[in-house]
Amino acid sequence: KVLPSSPGVYVIFDEKEIPIYVGKASNLSNRVRSHFAKSTDFSKSRVIRERGYKIEVHVTSTENEALLLEYNMIQELQPSLNSQYTDGKTYPYLEVTTGEQWPRFLKTREKNNPNSIYLGPYSDVGSMQRSLRYVLKLFPVADCHKEIHLGDADDWAKTCIRRRTKQCMRPCELEIDDNEYRENVDQVINFMEGKLPDILNDVEKKMREASAIEEFEKAAKYRDVMKSINRTMQKQSVFVDDVDNMYVVVQEENKFEIGLSLQKIIDGRIIRREVAVMPKNSEGSFQDFVIQYLIAMLNLNVTNNVKSEDKIKKIILVTDNFKEIKDVLITFDYDIVQKENDAEEQIIKMAKNHIKSHLQRRLLIKKDKELPTKRVEDLREMLGFDLPPLIIDTFDVSTLMGRNNVGSCVRFVNGKPLKKGYRKFKITSVDQQDDFASMYEIVFRRYKDVNDGFDKKGLPIPDLIVIDGGREQLNRGLLALGDNNLKIPIIGLAKREEEIYFSDIEEPMNEDNNRGGMLLLRACRDEAHRFAVTYQRSLRQKEGLVSILDEIDGIGPKRRKLLIRKYKTVNAIAKESSETLSENFGLSKKLSSKVIDACRKFTISN
Structure with a gap:
């Protein structure tokens, strides 16, 4: 048959008259024929040639009209070859069953309940679920899969974890205030829609009202909710003035x-x-x-x-x-x-x-199907990040009474050390002990050559920077990033109490030291410390070797240079035999023994 040359939509059916593909075209005749051309070897066209039995054509006035009609028909017919764009397989909603006595929050891919309201859709399902888990801890309404009635706790809700751990208002078990429950539902909706200032104002008002009538326990609960909401707002992106909605x-x-x-x-x-x-x-x-x-x-x-x-x-x-x-x-x-x-x-x-x-x-995930590890995922949840911090850079400073000031940066990817991401720094901006200035220098130097998200060796900037230290070290690291025009999430980890400091939150965070995220942070910090101390020790050894060789008569400038180039540290010569030293460097046996004895004494004393 002759197909029209106008814009439109075509539907291809198989022998059982099941739609297998919906397409649009500016020229229906040319587009449909292209599927059946012998030169076409795309997998989709091959399936159409093999299974296509019937073609249905819908002519439209414009290409835009064809696009909208195509979308409608894909949603209605759900053809197998259009799976990339079928709503039912892509973007979920959050259903709030407002038509019930005790509304619930459910993840769904269908909007078929006229008595419910729907939030979304959400392309990032994991982020939506994490946000919901978090807000349900603040406003403990139900997320059960069945409609709730009083007495259900003795039936299907008997094994509900949130009921048993009292993380829900438990309308299935207790007679609760209907108005309070509905207010909590509204707050969860506000949170999921990003209306945090509205929640904050409402909760603050309730806290003051509870305080005024001396219900201090309830006021304390509202105060804790306010703290959590404030922290969430501070973790969000920077507030920007002079922009429209x-x-x-x-x-x-x-x-x-x-x-x-x-x-x-x-x-x-x-x-x-x-x-x-x-x-x-x-x-x-x-x-x-x-x-x-x-x-x-x-x-x-x-x-x-x-x-x-x-x-x-x-x-x-x-x-x-x-x-x-x-x-x-x-x-x-x-x-x-x-x-x-x-x-x-x-x-x-x-x-x-x-x-x-x-x-x-x-x-990264394509290269390593195990991403992210449980510790990385727990760290994401602990810090409230949208995405897991797969790449972590950790900085430490090491000094010995103001001498041999050095710094280190170690990189972990998916919870494991990446050696090619390690960097060591000899501090040049200070000649005495100043951990704060030293921290600024090493963070600044590490990222000064970053261009378009990658350093000069082709490594991407990290998802998280960890500073070994408290508030002041963190501030110096933040200043160094700012001077490089970079904005990377950065925290401080203080050794004494294992407290986590944030750049935009005043109070440090305390977490269980055995929690997966904390174990990962401590592993990063300890590795940075080990790398810095090892580098400082090697400098001290090299410095000691120069000093020892300078003090031994019979070692001239040329031999001293050869020995330093070969052995580098005092320890390396201390482990050598006098015969090898004599043979390789033309030293007398007595002089070789003198060099080795001096190195061994230095090693023991240090």
Whole structure:
């Protein structure tokens, strides 16, 4: 049959009239025929040639209309060859069963309950689950998989861990205040939507009210919740003035993949980050990938061209195919713009760094399928990071009464030492003991040659920097990063109490020393200390060797230079025999014995 040359959508069915592929085209005739050309050897086209039995064509007025119709039909028909874009296999929602007496929070991929509200969708399922686990500790409402009734604790809820450990308000077991439960549900929703200032104001008001009527136990509980919310806000991205409420969409790529980052900014704070990745060898176009992703993430209703109900209409778009993507989003009443000021440029830079880090981690995971280890994952949870800190650099300073001041940096990748990431430094900026100035110098020198996220040896910047020390050492490390125009998460680990210091949180954090994340931090710190002490000892040995050889008559400048070049340290000569020394360097047996005895005495005394 003759196919039209106009834009439209085509559906390919198999012999049982099951749809196997939905596609769009600016020219239906050319596009459909391309699947059946002998020169086409793509796996998708090969399956279409082998299984395709019937073709159904839908003509549209424009390419944009074809794109939206294609998306609709993919969601409705769920064809097997379009699995990359099928909502049901990609982006989950968080369902809040508000139609029930005791609303629950459930992860779902279907929006089919008219009595529930849905948050999301979320492209990063792990991040959504971690956020939910955290907020349910602050506001302990239910996340059961069944509707709750009083008395269920004696039935299916008998084995519920949250009920047994009293981490839930337990409406299945106790008669609880309905209003209080609903207020907690609202706070969880606010948290998941990034409305932390609203939660903070509400909890502070309740704390003052409880205090006024002398319910001090309840007031203390609200105070603890406020501390947790404040810490969460401080861990979020930097607050940026002079930006509108908006979305920022940026694109980055590496050798194998193209990444897309969508960030939602409310009141100058990034409250939501989502990412998506497309392999470069994918058959689909990047333009279609971006548009399909944005339709899903922005929750757009494409049926009958319904306008978006989103209150945020501004989108900064930094991608390829800018005009084509812009034209589609305009049909949903969005205002598509490019950066307008320095503040927006800062947001764009943060978004690009975010997707770069995501792509970098994906490369690491491809090389090592065991990523991340349990300790790395526990450290991520302990520090409240969105992503696991796979690459950790740890710094330490070592000195002996102000002499031979040295520093070290050791690198751990996925919880294991990476020797090629080790660096040692001879402190040059101070000639006496000053741990603070020394820490600044070694952190500054380590990253001074970083360009576009990589050092001069091709190693990426770390996900986390650990400073051996407390508040002041941490501040010097932070200053060194700032002077290199770098922003990398950095903490201090103080030896005495094993306290963790944050750059933006006043109070240090104490954790169980046997916790996986703490064990990893201590292993990094101890390895940095060992590496620094070993380097300092080698310098002391070399310095001692020069001094010893200078004091022995019969050792001239030429032989002294040869001995230092060969042995480097006092220890190395102390282990040598006088016969070998005589034979290799032309020394008399008596002189060789004198050199070795002097080195052995130095070794014992030190």
